[in-house]
Amino acid sequence: MIVRKTAQALAIVFGSAAGLAAAPAQAYDYPTVDRVEFVHMCQREYPDKPPHEMLYKCACVIDKFGETMPYEDFVESSTAYYASSIAGERGQVIRNERVAKALADSFREQLGKARKSCFIN
Numbered sequence: 001m002i003v004r005k006t007a008q009a010l011a012i013v014f015g016s017a018a019g020l021a022a023a024p025a026q027a028y029d030y031p032t033v034d035r036v037e038f039v040h041m042c043q044r045e046y047p048d049k050p051p052h053e054m055l056y057k058c059a060c061v062i063d064k065f066g067e068t069m070p071y072e073d074f075v076e077s078s079t080a081y082y083a084s085s086i087a088g089e090r091g092q093v094i095r096n097e098r099v100a101k102a103l104a105d106s107f108r109e110q111l112g113k114a115r116k117s118c119f120i121n
Contacts, residue, residue: 030062030071038062046120060118065110077107 042058043051065074080103083094094100115121 028066028068028070030066030074034071035059035062035066054120057118057120061111061114061120064114064117069110077103077110080104081107081111 039055039058039062042061043054046054069077080094080100084091084100084104086094094104
């Protein structure tokens with residue numbers, strides 16, 4: 001009888017713990033490779049800053065995106081953002097297209113907020 005009640009209590013405790021452990025998986029999740037590429041690209045933007053410091057700050061930025069934006073939206077908006085910086089006619093196509101411009105502007109705004117939140121000046 002005592003063994004059964006102890007087993008039931010453990011099942012409740014471990015069942016609750018498993019539920020808590022699963023909670024972070026509900027947040028937007030990005031592939032590891034894309035997170036790493038973003039951090040490397042971010043670090044290259046700040047060559048005068050200590051690499052170790054920027055590793056943490058840039059990882060913070062991609063985590064902020066992961067908290068607020070589904071991966072598919074991140075891919076679309078970041079593609080529009082980076083494509084709009086292409087010089088010449090190819091970049092002009094993106095800059096002139098209304099939907100792509102809106103996506104790029106949205107990414108730029110999110111990026112600014114994330115950088116500020118992660119103490120990147």
